[in-house]
Amino acid sequence: MINIALPKGRLGNKAYKLLEACGYTISELMDESRKLVFRNEESGVQYFLVKPTDVPVYVSYGVADLGVVGKDVLIESDADVYSLMDLGIGKCRMCVAAKEDYVEDKSRPIIVATKFPNIAREYYAKEDREIEVIKLYGSIELAPILGMSDVIVDIVETGTTLKENHLKVFEEIMPLSAQLIANKTNYKFKEKEIREVVAKLGEAIK
Ligand code: PRP
Numbered sequence: 001m002i003n004i005a006l007p008k009g010r011l012g013n014k015a016y017k018l019l020e021a022c023g024y025t026i027s028e029l030m031d032e033s034r035k036l037v038f039r040n041e042e043s044g045v046q047y048f049l050v051k052p053t054d055v056p057v058y059v060s061y062g063v064a065d066l067g068v069v070g071k072d073v074l075i076e077s078d079a080d081v082y083s084l085m086d087l088g089i090g091k092c093r094m095c096v097a098a099k100e101d102y103v104e105d106k107s108r109p110i111i112v113a114t115k116f117p118n119i120a121r122e123y124y125a126k127e128d129r130e131i132e133v134i135k136l137y138g139s140i141e142l143a144p145i146l147g148m149s150d151v152i153v154d155i156v157e158t159g160t161t162l163k164e165n166h167l168k169v170f171e172e173i174m175p176l177s178a179q180l181i182a183n184k185t186n187y188k189f190k191e192k193e194i195r196e197v198v199a200k201l202g203e204a205i206k
Contacts, residue, residue: 002045002193005064007052011090011178015068016047018087022200044193056081056181065186065194071176072155076116082182084198088205090178092157094119096171099144102151111150113143120153123173141165 004019006012016029024045026038039046050058052070056079059067067081070090074083094116104110109130114120117133124131134149141161143149155176156162156169180201187194 001039001041002066002190002197003048003064004045005048005050005055005058005067007055007068007070008049009052011052011070012049012068014089015087015178018089018201018204019045021204022197024197053077059181059183062183062186065183065190066197067181068178069181071174071179072116072119074179074181076118078118079181080184082184082187084180084182084194085201087178087180087201090176092155092176093169094153094173094176095156095169096123096151096153096173097141097144097156097162097167097169098151100166100168102144102170104150111148112153113140113149113151114153115140116153119173123153141167 006015013030024043026040026043026045026047029038029047036049037046048058048064053073055067055069056074056077058064059081060079068087072094109132110124111134112120112124112131113134113136115136115138117135120131120133134143136143140152140154143152144167145165151170152167153173162168180198182194
């Protein structure tokens with residue numbers, strides 16, 4: 001039995017479609033329900049539906065052998081897991097954005113609002129620029145609009161949220177997409193089964 005942590009929501013649905021194409025089917029998973037565990041003896045798979053930011057936690061504790069997680073969440077979590085493959089879904093960019101007329105004041109630290117403080121700190125450390133981080137959990141775009149921060153470090157997918165709030169991208173930090181991750185110990189014990197999942201996913205992505 002392979003245990004897979006799937007992020008609830010759009011990315012999880014896309015990932016499930018890929019896994020379904022590989023034969024790891026549990027059709028009731030797509031039904032509207034509050035169920036969190038789905039098991040299918042025949043397909044040899046068990047899915048856990050978890051909050052996207054918790055996927056690396058379930059995998060690093062080994063209760064899930066595999067997990068599907070955005071690269072943003074994975075890097076931010078710093079979890080000690082294997083990254084097995086890029087699934088080519090959930091593509092977007094991690095960017096620095098600010099008000100369209102933003103001009104940096106080099107005489108003081110940049111105030112950065114973000115859901116990703118580790119990514120923001122690492123990026124600005126490389127730029128040799130001092131920052132002050134304001135950690136937020138959503139609607140990040142509000143911070144510069146209200147003058148609480150100078151910039152945001154956030155995900156940009158279509159760019160619609162920025163546009164509708166008169167913000168623009170100033171720098172691109174990295175491209176992002178969904179990754180298949182594995183628990184390191186479980187990988188040793190279930191290497192054959194996990195390799196099979198990876199091979200089938202590789203075919204399905206093609
Ligand atoms: C994410 C991100 C941006 C938005 C970008 O937010 O934080 O706000 O999506 O997408 P776009 O470029 O296609 O407009 P999410 O939808 O996760 O909601 P949140 O504000 O609650 O974080």
